[in-house]
Amino acid sequence: MNHFLAVAALIFAVTFMFMLPLVPALVELRRKSDARPLNVVQQHAGEIRHFANSFREYIKGLEPILQECVAAGTSATGTLPDGEEYVVLGRTDEPLVRALEQRDSTHPVVMACGVDLIVPDEAAFSRDIYAAGRFFGGERNSYRAILGEKNVHLGASSRVLRWVHAVGEFTADLGCRLLGRVSSDSFIRLHADCSFLRLNAPRIEIGRTATDAEATTPSSDLPINVGSETLQRVLHDGDFEIHAGQVISSNIVVRGSLHIRSGARICGSVKSVKDMVLEDGVAVKGSLISARKMRIGRDCAVHGPVVAERELAIAAGTRCGAREHPTTVSAPRIDVEEGAVVFGTLWAREFGQVVASR
Amino acid sequence: MLWLRAMIYALYVIVFVICIYTGRHYWFTLNRLFGFQRHPYIDIDTAEWPPVTVLVAAHNEEKVVANILDALMAVKYPADKMLVIPVNDRSTDRTREIIDTFVEKFPGRIQPFHRAGGKGGKAAALKDAMELVTTEVILIFDADYIPGAGLIRQLVAPFFDLEVGGVMGRVVPMNAGTNLLTRLLDLERSGGYQVDQQARMNLRLVPQHGGTVAGVRLSALREIGGWNENSLTEDTDLTYRLLLNGWKTVYQNRSECYEEVPEVWPVRIKQIMRWAKGHNQAMMTYGLRLLLGKHRATLRERIDGTLLLGVYAMAPITLVGWALALGVFYQGVAPLHGVIALLSLTAYAALGNLAAFFEIAAAARLDGTRKRISLLPFLILGFGVSIFSVSRAAVSQVSDLVTGAEFHWDKTERFRKVL
Numbered sequence: 040m041n042h043f044l045a046v047a048a049l050i051f052a053v054t055f056m057f058m059l060p061l062v063p064a065l066v067e068l069r070r071k072s073d074a075r076p077l078n079v080v081q082q083h084a085g086e087i088r089h090f091a092n093s094f095r096e097y098i099k100g101l102e103p104i105l106q107e108c109v110a111a112g113t114s115a116t117g118t119l120p121d122g123e124e125y126v127v128l129g130r131t132d133e134p135l136v137r138a139l140e141q142r143d144s145t146h147p148v149v150m151a152c153g154v155d156l157i158v159p160d161e162a163a164f165s166r167d168i169y170a171a172g173r174f175f176g177g178e179r180n181s182y183r184a185i186l187g188e189k190n191v192h193l194g195a196s197s198r199v200l201r202w203v204h205a206v207g208e209f210t211a212d213l214g215c216r217l218l219g220r221v222s223s224d225s226f227i228r229l230h231a232d233c234s235f236l237r238l239n240a241p242r243i244e245i246g247r248t249a250t251d252a253e254a255t256t257p258s259s260d261l262p263i264n265v266g267s268e269t270l271q272r273v274l275h276d277g278d279f280e281i282h283a284g285q286v287i288s289s290n291i292v293v294r295g296s297l298h299i300r301s302g303a304r305i306c307g308s309v310k311s312v313k314d315m316v317l318e319d320g321v322a323v324k325g326s327l328i329s330a331r332k333m334r335i336g337r338d339c340a341v342h343g344p345v346v347a348e349r350e351l352a353i354a355a356g357t358r359c360g361a362r363e364h365p366t367t368v369s370a371p372r373i374d375v376e377e378g379a380v381v382f383g384t385l386w387a388r389e390f391g392q393v394v395a396s397r
Numbered sequence: 398m399l400w401l402r403a404m405i406y407a408l409y410v411i412v413f414v415i416c417i418y419t420g421r422h423y424w425f426t427l428n429r430l431f432g433f434q435r436h437p438y439i440d441i442d443t444a445e446w447p448p449v450t451v452l453v454a455a456h457n458e459e460k461v462v463a464n465i466l467d468a469l470m471a472v473k474y475p476a477d478k479m480l481v482i483p484v485n486d487r488s489t490d491r492t493r494e495i496i497d498t499f500v501e502k503f504p505g506r507i508q509p510f511h512r513a514g515g516k517g518g519k520a521a522a523l524k525d526a527m528e529l530v531t532t533e534v535i536l537i538f539d540a541d542y543i544p545g546a547g548l549i550r551q552l553v554a555p556f557f558d559l560e561v562g563g564v565m566g567r568v569v570p571m572n573a574g575t576n577l578l579t580r581l582l583d584l585e586r587s588g589g590y591q592v593d594q595q596a597r598m599n600l601r602l603v604p605q606h607g608g609t610v611a612g613v614r615l616s617a618l619r620e621i622g623g624w625n626e627n628s629l630t631e632d633t634d635l636t637y638r639l640l641l642n643g644w645k646t647v648y649q650n651r652s653e654c655y656e657e658v659p660e661v662w663p664v665r666i667k668q669i670m671r672w673a674k675g676h677n678q679a680m681m682t683y684g685l686r687l688l689l690g691k692h693r694a695t696l697r698e699r700i701d702g703t704l705l706l707g708v709y710a711m712a713p714i715t716l717v718g719w720a721l722a723l724g725v726f727y728q729g730v731a732p733l734h735g736v737i738a739l740l741s742l743t744a745y746a747a748l749g750n751l752a753a754f755f756e757i758a759a760a761a762r763l764d765g766t767r768k769r770i771s772l773l774p775f776l777i778l779g780f781g782v783s784i785f786s787v788s789r790a791a792v793s794q795v796s797d798l799v800t801g802a803e804f805h806w807d808k809t810e811r812f813r814k815v816l
Contacts, residue, residue, distance in 0.1 A: 060774050061774050061775075063771035064771050064772050064773070064774045064775050066771070067768055067769065067771040067772055068577060068580070068772065068775070071574055072768050073766055073767065073768035073769040074573060074574030074580060074769070075573070075574060076569060076570060076571045076572070076573045076574070076583075076655065077569045077573075077587075077653070077764055077766065079545055079569050079653040079654065079655055080545055080546075080547070080653075081468075081543070081545040081546060081655075082545070082546055083473075083546055083547065084442075084472075084473040084545075084546045084547025084550060085442065085547050086442075087442070239442075239443065272559055272616070274643055274693070276693075290559045291559075292559050292560050294693075307559075308557065308559050309559075310558055310559045310560050312560075325557075326557040326558070326559075328437075328557065328558045328559075328560075330437075342445075343444070343445070343557060344441050344444050344554075344557045346437055346438065346440075346441065346557075346558070348435065348437045360443075364445050365443045365444075365445075366443060366444055366445070367440060367441045367442060367443045367444055369437075369440035369441060383443035383444075384440075384441075384442055384443040386440045386442075388440065
């Protein structure tokens with residue numbers, strides 16, 4: 040091989056090696072197989088009822104069949120526009136529902152019921168369920184999703200994999216596992232040992248709670264000051280303590296741990312960079328934010344959002360938000376004791392559970 | 398020789414600084430892939446929402462302003478608690494006419510601020526528009542952005558935290574697929590927001606206020622003296638003044654908003670040169686004070702904030718490093734017998750150069766967009782253009798200081814069709 044060819048071969052080889060990593064890039068540039076903008080949700084705001092609303096829209100076409108079946112006391116089967124099979128029930132009795140449940144493992148179908156639906160114990164449904172009437176679930180059942188136009192009741196130790204929405208009241212008996220979203224247009228009640236992720240209702244009661252009239256929380260004594268931003272912001276470096284019964288008329292930011300002694304009242308909002316502890320009977324007019332753990336004692340009242348970045352424990356008798364001022368209570372992990380009430384959203388990003396009252 | 402020794406020591410310092418930035422890239426990327434992710438305010442979906450003012454900065458924005466006003470009128474936020482103020486800054490096109498049409502169509506919901514004169518620049522326009530603002534929470538958008546239905550709530554939610562003075566959402570290019578430049582900018586944005594900004598949020602460092610898809614607390618703004626009309630990048634300036642005064646800026650990675658990125662290189666070059674000048678200006682103004690001054694920033698905020706201020710200075714420093722390396726090489730000098738140099742070179746080639754690519758690839762993975770990663774080799778082109786543009790900006794900034802020349806504000810050209 041002469042020198043000229045050797046140099047040419049070297050240049051070619053180097054150029055080839057340099058271009059090699061660019062080949063996939065050139066192919067992608069030409070084909071534009073992944074050139075669309077990232078999907079940014081424009082149309083909805085992450086509402087908890089999004090799936091329920093979509094499902095209602097999805098089965099809207101079944102409405103005439105549902106009415107016919109209810110009138111005739113019969114049932115009907117068919118296929119939805121996307122190929123999904125459905126069964127419409129105009130009447131329910133245990134053998135019929137049991138038969139559907141047993142068929143579910145091999146041939147699952149979307150179920151729409153025009154009357155009250157009573158599901159026997161130890162049943163599992165892997166497709167969404169629509170109930171135009173009331174829904175009564177037996178014990179140890181498993182559901183994918185339920186949309187109830189009236190009340191929805193889950194028996195003890197039942198499980199929901201994706202979502203439940205009740206236009207009426209929603210109740211879950213002991214030990215239910217609610218793995219997705221649960222919402223109600225009126226009321227949610229969870230009993231002891233239930234676990235949850237995201238709940239939303241005008242009123243969420245944990246176990247048996249006092250009525251508004253019976254409540255002993257001190258919130259009503261505080262002046263309404265929803266826009267607590269107008270108050271002065273006071274910064275404290277290091278740990279800080281608010282004494283028992285003390286009344287604070289400012290917003291407070293603590294760059295350490297914060298301990299609020301029993302009966303203290305804060306007309307503004309509170310933030311702590313480390314742990315926050317509220318003893319019994321504390322009232323806060325604004326928000327409560329902790330960058331770590333937060334523990335709220337018995338019979339406290341918080342009007343604004345409650346956010347803990349690590350863990351949150353709420354004791355019995357505590358009320359977050361108010362009927363006319365719904366709010367959000369949020370943390371990756373939440374333990375909430377029977378007797379607590381939340382007006383609005385209770386959202387455990389990783390795990391939430393109801394703890395039996397001491 | 399003394400000058401040769403000085404060159405070698407300067408080279409060592411530059412390599413050391415580059416290593417710090419390399420390590421920072423890896424730290425951020427690994428944190429995003431494996432660390433604890435902070436999104437503390439994104440779950441606040443129910444609350445007594447406070448009144449909010451949305452400022453839309455618009456200077457000759459006839460191509461885009463109708464889109465953002467349409468989108469803002471459709472957001473899910475109590476209509477009686479949200480006031481939109483389009484800040485029409487000396488526009489000479491149909492911007493005013495379009496805004497006035499919306500004012501008629503949505504009475505009481507849009508209050509226009511038509512600015513006919515005064516100092517140029519976004520900060521000056523926002524400063525003048527503040528006379529109309531009465532709400533504690535202010536959101537700011539550039540006119541080419543298109544907010545989704547839930548974005549306003551998401552950007553307002555962090556203000557329930559009293560430490561928060563500023564909020565920044567994520568910017569997503571909507572014209573990503575137009576050409577090579579837009580695709581590269583899409584990747585860069587992905588790395589910058591999905592990894593860089595979120596990692597800073599996770600690690601409680603200094604997420605940067607971007608001046609659009611962003612919010613600021615009125616009391617915090619007043620406390621720090623309002624908008625700085627002398628700043629070339631009012632967002633960077635705001636970030637540091639908030640930090641120095643005990644306020645936090647938080648980043649909301651899930652509060653995404655479409656924007657339009659430049660589609661031609663000259664526009665991109667002008668844009669990045671303006672950013673570089675503004676950033677360097679902030680570095681000169683706040684750098685020493687942030688690192689060593691007496692204020693409430695934590696140690697990690699001081700260090701990260703200083704490094705963040707230096708990112709645009711790294712381009713000319715890298716160029717100087719290359720020149721020094723070549724100079725030293727052609728002087729026949731092999732520092733430390735060449736062994737360290739060889740090891741450094743191979744280590745940097747293997748790890749250092751890859752740091753930014755690693756970050757962007759990780760961002761693409763987190764975004765679930767796999768195939769666009771294959772465009773990574775082309776990023777060398779984007780980096781090449783950036784390094785020279787940013788260096789040119791630094792040189793011209795120094796020469797402007799010497800000659801006393803004033804900065805000329807270049808508006809970023811839009812590419813959407815006029816409605």
